Amino acid sequence: MSGIIEENETVQAQAEALWARISGALEKVSMASASAAVANPNAVQLILSKAEKNLIRVATRDQGVPGFDEVEIPQPRGPTVCFRGRMLADTQWTTRGTDPLLISLELWETEAGALVAAAFSEPAGREDGFEDCRVLVVDPTADIQAAHFAVMEHFQWADRARSMVRELGWDLRQEVA
Incomplete structure (x- = not known):
C-alpha cells in the first residue's frame, strides 16, 4: 500500500513541476505578446496558437494516464x-x-x-x-x-x-x- 502512495506522490510532484513550467512559459509568452501585438497582431496570434497546441501536446505526453x-x-x-x-x-x-x-x-x-x-x-x-x-x-x-x-x-x-x-x-x- 505504501508503494502505491509513494508512486501517487511522485506522479503528483511531476504533474506540479510540469504545470509550473507551463505557467512560466505562458507568462513569458503573455509579456512578449503584449509588446509585439502593436507590431503584427496576426503573427502574434499564430505564434500563440502554435505554442498552445505544443504545450498541450507536451503536457499530455508527459502526464500519460496510468495503464496506457x-x-x-x-x-x-x-x-x-x-x-x-x-x-x-x-x-x-x-x-x-x-x-x-x-x-x-x-x-x-x-x-x-x-x-x-x-x-x-x-x-x-x-x-x-x-x-x-x-x-x-x-x-x-x-x-x-x-x-x-x-x-x-x-x-x-x-x-x-x-x-x-x-x-x-x-x-x-x-x-x-
Whole structure:
C-alpha cells in the first residue's frame, strides 16, 4: 500500500513541476505578446496558437494516464501508427493448408477513447516470409455500435474476432426498424 502512495506522490510532484513550467512559459509568452501585438497582431496570434497546441501536446505526453503505454505499429503499406493506449483484447491462430499463416488480431483503446484495430499475418513456422500488418483507427464517436462494427469490418467478421470482442461485452446485433 505504501508503494502505491509513494508512486501517487511522485506522479503528483511531476504533474506540479510540469504545470509550473507551463505557467512560466505562458507568462513569458503573455509579456512578449503584449509588446509585439502593436507590431503584427496576426503573427502574434499564430505564434500563440502554435505554442498552445505544443504545450498541450507536451503536457499530455508527459502526464500519460496510468495503464496506457506508448505503442508503435508499423505497416508495410501505410503509415506507422503511434499512440498511447491499452490493449483491450487480442487473439491468435494458425490457418490450415499448404502455406499456413499465423494470424494475430489486437484491439487497443487510446487515451482519447479511439479504437485501434490491428491485424497481423505471417507465414507459420518459416523465417523466409514477411509480416503483413493492417491497422484501422476509429475516432471516438457517440455511435458506439458504428465504431464496433467498423472494427469488425476491419477484422472481416472472423469467428475469432467475434469471440474476442464478445468477451468485452460487445453487442454485435443490428436492430432494424
